[in-house]
Amino acid sequence: MDHTIYLDNAATTRVDETVLAEMLPYLAQNYGNPSSSYSYGRVARIAVENARRSVAYQLGVKAANIFFTSGGTESNNTAIAAAVRDLGCTHIISSPIEHHAVLHSVEFYSQLHGVPYSMVAVSDAGIVDYDDLERQLKEQAAAGRKCLVSLMHANNETGSLLDVKRVGALCQEHGAIFHSDCVQTVGHYPLNLPEMGVHFISGSGHKFHGPKGTGILYIAPGLTVKPFIHGGGQERNMRAGTECVHGIVGFARALELAMEHYKTESEHIASLKAYMKKQLAANIPGVTFNGPEASLYTVLSVCFPKSEESDNLLLRLDMEGICVSGGSACSGPSGGSHVMRALGKNESCTTIRFSFSKYNTTTEIDHVTEVLKIALGLHTAEGKPATSAC
Ligand SMILES: Cc1ncc(COP(=O)(O)O)c(C=O)c1O
Structure with missing residues (x-):
């Protein structure tokens, strides 16, 4: 993009x-x-x-x-x-x-x-x-x-x-x-x-x-x-x-x-969150979502199954010009998230928090989904399904 x-x-x-x-x-x-x-x-x-x-x-x-x-x-x-x-x-x-x-x-x-x-x-x-x-x-x-x-x-x-x-x-x-x-x-x-x-x-x-x-x-x-x-x-x-x-x-x-502008903006943001959730569920095997079904409409906390690729997701997304965080920005790069620890999530997940504003679009979410598929080794950069080497 x-x-x-x-x-x-x-x-x-x-x-x-x-x-x-x-x-x-x-x-x-x-x-x-x-x-x-x-x-x-x-x-x-x-x-x-x-x-x-x-x-x-x-x-x-x-x-x-x-x-x-x-x-x-x-x-x-x-x-x-x-x-x-x-x-x-x-x-x-x-x-x-x-x-x-x-x-x-x-x-x-x-x-x-x-x-x-x-x-x-x-x-x-x-x-x-x-x-x-x-x-x-x-x-x-x-x-x-x-x-x-x-x-x-x-x-x-x-x-x-x-x-x-x-x-x-x-x-x-x-x-x-x-x-x-x-x-x-x-x-x-x-x-x-x-x-x-x-x-x-x-x-x-x-x-x-x-x-x-x-x-x-x-x-x-x-x-x-x-x-x-x-x-x-x-x-x-x-x-x-x-x-x-x-x-x-x-x-x-x-x-x-x-x-x-609460009504229009909150509806727009909530629809972006729902769209991203749907796209991830359809395209990333094993993905789950943290937090309850009814939650703050601006935040989507995603649990990617732990793998070598998912461990590097934040970096890969950053290299592709996509700004997201692993938890609270204030937690800093070390130590992990105390919230995820309290919820017992750290072991099984690489957690990424996507949070939306009135300025985001579905086109951006489509692009992020494609980047995620490549970064997780599910697709090649040419958009073809990746095949296992062994
Ligand atoms: C829930 C919550 N409380 C407090 C703060 C701190 O707010 P501020 O950055 O204005 O000091 C933040 C910011 O990350 C937050 O998300």
């Missing part, structure tokens, strides 16, 4: 041209500091507060409950730190398939504050065992411990989805604080946060065609949380540091666009 095929949209996405156009003036002409009282500053302040109002509107909450951050990682860290430091949580319940931005934070703050944590059971497909969660919540409540439950809305590797409302209701029943890492779902689904029963959620702009280094933390009304970065009075004294005005503007515009 004449262009690079990008199928790693769960790692990051291309900034939408409209979003970029909206951001640029805040780097060039309107470069004022929002804390300055003169005209340039006022323009920047208005941009930040309009963005906050817009994000809040999209999520069904008040602007006062939205805090701009540097991304999903910071938001996750902040929520977990606040729950144990400021909200009296003395036990943390999470899951082994959370992003490292949650898992490593849980480990760190648990150790720092001497607060134990436990993991909820998950099925082979990555579905949280709600009965186990309820059992753990009851046990901790009976022991007089207040829990923080941190469970992600959608898994970034397998696409498995959490029934957030069910978890929200369980948390409410047992007096627990509920944080959900919604990095893969903000901008991908219309979310109404009060209906979800969450106390904190994290979102990240670069996952839905906004800029990198931008995120939000939602803090539910009525929670009193201490500042998470100390310094000036920005973000209502909660997060010091001059605001990333262009990033905040970009985040809000990207979310507006994503929600405005």
Whole structure:
């Protein structure tokens, strides 16, 4: 193909041209500091507060409950730190398939504050065992411990989805604080946060065609949380540091666009996923799919039977100008995926995550399928079935 095929949209996405156009003036002409009282500053302040109002509107909450951050990682860290430091949580319940931005934070703050944590059971497909969660919540409540439950809305590797409302209701029943890492779902689904029963959620702009280094933390009304970065009075004294005005503007515009075009874009992306699944099942013997049938529509996690050829798939695809990942981009090249390990997949599979965006096409998927057939030794480059040498 004449262009690079990008199928790693769960790692990051291309900034939408409209979003970029909206951001640029805040780097060039309107470069004022929002804390300055003169005209340039006022323009920047208005941009930040309009963005906050817009994000809040999209999520069904008040602007006062939205805090701009540097991304999903910071938001996750902040929520977990606040729950144990400021909200009296003395036990943390999470899951082994959370992003490292949650898992490593849980480990760190648990150790720092001497607060134990436990993991909820998950099925082979990555579905949280709600009965186990309820059992753990009851046990901790009976022991007089207040829990923080941190469970992600959608898994970034397998696409498995959490029934957030069910978890929200369980948390409410047992007096627990509920944080959900919604990095893969903000901008991908219309979310109404009060209906979800969450106390904190994290979102990240670069996952839905906004800029990198931008995120939000939602803090539910009525929670009193201490500042998470100390310094000036920005973000209502909660997060010091001059605001990333262009990033905040970009985040809000990207979310507006994503929600405005949600129906057509989600249908397009879901159809690409279904098409690729069908093509792979028809053309690659022994291929299976990770995660449950009903999963995040942007992610298709594929298990290729282990072989010498499948071990080199990522490299072969890269050489052919196809960008995909073996798991989370943040896991780095070594160590494999903790999610796949938790689901017991590492032994039998070479896992490749294909993740789609509004910019992908079926022609790209046809091309990737052909490349896969050649790379796995099923076809020659001339398109003929490969014959065994022995
Ligand atoms: C589920 C999940 N949580 C958190 C993060 C971290 O977000 P950010 O890159 O904005 O720090 C990611 C990004 O890969 C993610 O997929």
